[in-house]
Amino acid sequence: MTVETHCPTPQSPAWVPPGVYEPQQDTWLLARALRREQIAPGADVLDLGTGTGALALEAARLGARVTAVDISWRAVLAARVNALLSRQNISVRRGDLTSAVRGRSFDLVVSNPPYVPSPGRAAPRGAARAWDAGRDGRMLLDRICDAATTLLRPEGVLLVVHSALSGVEHTLARLADAGLSATVTDRAMVPYGRVLLSRLGWLRQRGLTADDMVEELVVIRAVRT
Template identity: 75%
Template sequence: MTTLARPPSTSPRLRTLPGVYEPQHDTRLLAGALQREDIARGAEVLDLGTGSGALALEAARLGARVTAVDISWRAVLSARFNAMLRRQKIAVRHGDLASAVPGRSFDLVVSNPPYVPSPCAWPPKGASRSWDAGWDGRALLDRVCDAAPAVLRPTGVLLVVHSALCGVEATLDRLTTAGLRASVTERATIPFGPVLLSRLDWLRERGMPAAEILEELVIVRAVPA
């Protein structure tokens, strides 16, 4: 069932350096899915593309031992600073997705990767690096899907959030091919934000309905098959 997402509720104590993705609707949606996993105390959680560290900190609050990864040094510093402010212990590593944790496996992997389709050259530069993800929005999402099996334990769970604009079936198919059993567990509809509004003409040229001004977000949950 699709619902209209409520505005994001983020702690005023979270801080981000310029160019780091600030928690928004998708962050809140994924945090809710994380809470419903009933994480066991001491479970090991990996946050791929941590940004501000919001999801890593939520997992730590629930009792998990958390490793957070981001390729942006500004994100790494933001997440570490927010962990200090929240008095939560998380390990924040600089690196490219799962390559930052070689040989390790986790009970839960969460990811809110950049997924906005973009007409601009890849890779993006500046602040757009935290949301732009290539022509189809899948430049990072596909890599998360491909990397997940290697870092999931046999009873592990992957939770990833993204926009339907970059293809829900493509994600399910990619995860299935990677050896996981995947499904959409939640959908939420939000108004287009400033970035998508600025690309309306381009999105319509790609086939998006002319009257479309709402974006569907999905939570995809996957487990080893």
């Protein structure tokens, strides 16, 4: 297992419009894991929750045929513009996770979904959809785990990044229940960002944070055997 405190930054998207998640440490941690996969030329890759398209573009540079999905029209536009600016060919679709690729399967699925625990009970709106994920941070994580078996071809790989605040063991168990072999392949410790700092009191009340205010990010790799 690789343990890092700093994540090297690959090529950043050229355009990050307001309301679209700006690539940061979790993005680059997952990009590094993606590069380790040694993607075969023409492999079919799906990027769920593409945002600016950073991970989709990384996969395209590695020679993959890439489909990118996001529920936000702004994110879809950003990913398409960044693909043009980067001269990479990716298919960008709007949809709620797997709804945009129903009936298709892939060699590799990569996802940096919203995973921040949120005190609000209503569904997030606007820019908050890029990070807020319900009171346990698993609003999309559980759906991705449950869908992985049908999304992946035999021996296909899922790479997903999220915070330890969202329950690493829960993700591993849920993927195992879905019939996948899952392990943590990367970890990184990063200072709390503005979203976590803004809800520090609530996190402390729930026993989810310590005084060091450092968040652990993990990359989980799951294989459909």
